[in-house]
Amino acid sequence: MESFLRTALRLQPGKVARFLVNGAGIFCASTLIWEHLVTIQSSEGPSMYPTFNPRGDWLLISRLHSNGKGIQVGDVVRFNHPTFLGVHGAKRVIGMPGDFVCRDQPYSTEVGKQPDMIQVPEGHAFLVGDNLPWSRDSRNFGPVPLGLINGKIVARVWPPSKMEWVKNTMQPAQLDDQI
Numbered sequence: 799m800e801s802f803l804r805t806a807l808r809l810q811p812g813k814v815a816r817f818l819v820n821g822a823g824i825f826c827a828s829t830l831i832w833e834h835l836v837t838i839q840s841s842e843g844p845s846m847y848p849t850f851n852p853r854g855d856w857l858l859i860s861r862l863h864s865n866g867k868g869i870q871v872g873d874v875v876r877f878n879h880p881t882f883l884g885v886h887g888a889k890r891v892i893g894m895p896g897d898f899v900c901r902d903q904p905y906s907t908e909v910g911k912q913p914d915m916i917q918v919p920e921g922h923a924f925l926v927g928d929n930l931p932w933s934r935d936s937r938n939f940g941p942v943p944l945g946l947i948n949g950k951i952v953a954r955v956w957p958p959s960k961m962e963w964v965k966n967t968m969q970p971a972q973l974d975d976q977i
Contacts, residue, residue, distance in 0.1 A: 877889070
């Protein structure tokens with residue numbers, strides 16, 4: 799410890815100042831990227847299985863899609879949970895403002911058996927997990943304000959064997975022109 803202190807005291811003030819300024823610059827750049835461009839977060843919980851594993855997947859989140867910017871039906875988004883303070887959720891968008899969606903019973907396995915159609919209000923999105931019986935989503939707490947959406951999940955980055963881009967699996971219906 800004594801040799802470390804003697805070495806530190808012999809350093810020139812200019813080199814120390816340059817080191818501190820460079821370190822502060824790297825810290826600020828990293829914070830800017832982390833808060834406004836991309837974030838990495840682990841997946842937790844069974845609601846998005848089989849798209850994401852309940853534990854162990856690390857997801858790349860684009861923060862450019864905050865507040866619902868550029869979000870489409872079928873995208874997987876990260877949002878601030880409306881009922882649990884400080885918790886982030888990940889769900890698939892199935893309805894945007896003005897869309898009509900079928901609101902099934904929470905935790906049901908029978909999709910569409912008791913159809914209750916609702917219109918997604920302006921400034922909201924209807925979010926549902928891929929694993930319906932194990933998902934706490936808009937069927938429980940209603941449409942989510944777009945202001946609570948804080949990113950779009952664009953890729954799974956860990957484990958390396960499952961690294962892939964997250965695809966929008968919902969396609970528009972193909973209607974016949976002969977109706």
